[in-house]
Amino acid sequence: MTTPEPSALPAGMDAAAPERRLHPMSWLFVLIQQLRQFILPLIVLFVMGRGDRNDLWGLVAICVLAVISIWQYYTYRFRIGIDSLQIRSGLLERSLREIPFARIQNVALRQTLLHRIFGVAEVRLESAGGIKPEAEMRVLTLADALALEALVRRRRGEARTGPAAPGAETHDDGEVLLRLGAGDIIRAGLISNRGMVVVGGAFAALAQLSRDLFSQIIESWVRGLFGVVEDYGRGHETAAVLVLIVLFLVVVRLFSIALAFLQYHGFRLEEHGRRLTLERGLLSRARTSTPRRRIQSWTLREGMLHRLFGQRSLEVSTAVLENGSDGQPRSLREIAPVATPERCDALIRHLAPQVQWPPAQWQPLHRSTFWRLAVPQWLLTLAIAVPVSLNFGPWGAALVCLWLPWAGYIAWQHARHAGYSVDARMAAVRGGWWTRTWRFAEIGKLQAIRFSQSPLDRTLGTATLLLDTAGGNAIGDPLRLRFIPVDEARALDARLAGEIARSTMRW
Known part of the structure; x- marks a missing residue:
């Protein structure tokens, strides 16, 4: 996504402007979205038609979807007010939605390759807890989309700090916190193992398409490799197997690098006042903006390949759901896919200056x-x-x-690296050996705390504390303090429960 400077709003983008329509090509993108939902029935209809009149029903269905898309374009209006966005839609069943700017937590801009060809973008305005976006605009020109993002950011700031003084200048230029170059993206691809998904999916699809063809291809590859080895003399079967393994690993890493370029090309993390904006993607560009205060927890990851390249990954969990009902990302997550440990620590200290990172001391777990x-x-x-x-x-x-x-050595390494740290501002836990993780959350962001003991815990005198934040989910790793001496766990439980109660009273 090439982002022109959104310093000046387009004509009509003010509080006194009349209602506006979407981009004239909006109906095309709505039609494509609807075709995705009905593509399988339409394919079955065309395939099963066998050249008779049943084929016409597929064309009729496409025409109906096209009419609906054009209908939606002509009945969709929006107006930008002083403190809210009004959206009017529908002809037979009309609806009017008024969305206060203070309720909008995330502004997401998305561009596929087709969007970039027409110079437009899809805009989603999202709240903290909703599964669906508060508003979804398919589509606006890229300049209008960026202007709307800047306007929402400014109006939210005015709602929190009061309106700006007359004549005061508004600066929308953001500070770039992290930018990934080609070398960084290559390292991210080498570290990740996403190429295995592509290779595995290709093998699975080929096996489902034709098992005989799949077996013949594998057999021909193996015979060809062993034939080359036999030309240099017998007894080199082990070398052939090693060459086959090396070739497989090379192919997987090449696919991983290609996927990394598709995902992280043009990666840029910017700070606009109290908001973070992340933009990335090669063919499909995505731009999302979230308030810094919505960050609930932080996760640092360092695998064996990370250590080989001297890198780490930094992720955050926000109060906005990470993915919407359509599977599209809705919030910040990977704010540093790869960066040096020093760079990751500097980002944490910049974005969370109230915490001390890394902790001065880690407490060991129970001796058992x-x-x-x-x-x-x-x-x-x-x-x-x-x-x-x-x-x-x-x-x-x-x-x-x-x-x-x-197995004993692995357990010893895990026990040696595990620990926790709780101070006046932050609760943190670390663990892992082959893949090491550090997770922490500000105490003011904790929503609930759970004290639990299994029968084995009661026998050994240990307990577990589960710290829940607004961004927690059942899929991600929870902030769990395990194998803590029971006396320390009870003291922490009472202390953190009191902090949560005082924080709730302040709200």
Whole structure:
């Protein structure tokens, strides 16, 4: 998305302006959206028609959808008021919605390749808890879309701090906090493993299309590779297998890099006053804007490949739902897909200056943590060794039992790196070994706290604290403090519950 400066609003974009229509090509994008919903029935209708009159029904359906799209364009109006946005739609069943600017938490602009060809953008105005957007405009010119985003940002600021003084200048130029270059995107692709999804999907589709063809292709590749090796002498089958593995890994990484360029090309994180704006994408451009105060929790990730390249990933969870009902991203999430540890820490300190990051000291977990992690892995390994010994004899069981010391080493590393930190401003937890994570939330953002003990916890004198924020969800990793000595857990529970109560009274 090429973003021209939204410093001046287009003609008519003010409080006294009459009602406005969408872009004249808006009906085309509405039609495409409706065709996506009915594409499978239409394909079945065309395929099953077999050249008779049934084919005409598909054309009739497309014509009906086109008429509906044009109808929606001519009946959709919007007006920008002083403190709200009015939207009028419908002809037979009319509706009038008034959306206060103070309620809009996220302004999302989206451009597919077709949008970019026509110089337009899709605008979504979203609230904190709604599943569907408050308003969805398909489509506005890119200049109008950026002007509307700047206007919402300014009117929200006036609603919080009061109207600007007459004659005061409004500066919409944002400060760029992070920009990804080609080298950064290549590193992001090498670190991620998204190419495996493409390769796996291709193999699955090929296998479903024709299992015989799939088997023939794999067999021809393997025979060709072994044939090349046999030309240099027999006994090189191991080398052929290694070459096959290396080629597979190279293909996966190339696909990962390609996907990274599609997703992160032109990545730019900007700060506009109290709002963060994120823009990215190669073919399909997305631009989303969210208030900084809506950030509820922070997550730092560092895998083995991250450490190899000296990088980390920084993610946030906001009070706005991450994805809408249509699966499109609705809020900020990856504010730093790849960055050096120092850069990630600097971003956190800049965006959350009230917290001290990294913590001065991490508290260790209960001394029984190693056994809590190691014993289940050992029992599972022994359970697998029993049927293996019945089928392959003692040597098979011995090979399985070789996992026992490695499982113990993994548990020891996890217990050594795990810890938590709670101060006057922040609650943080760290864990992992191969892939390390740091998660924290401001105490003022906590919504609820849950104290729990399993029967094993009561026996060993430990407890778990689950800290819930407004951006928490069942899919993401929760902010959970596990294996804490029970006395420390009760003290933290009472302290954090009091902080949450005082915060609720202030609201």
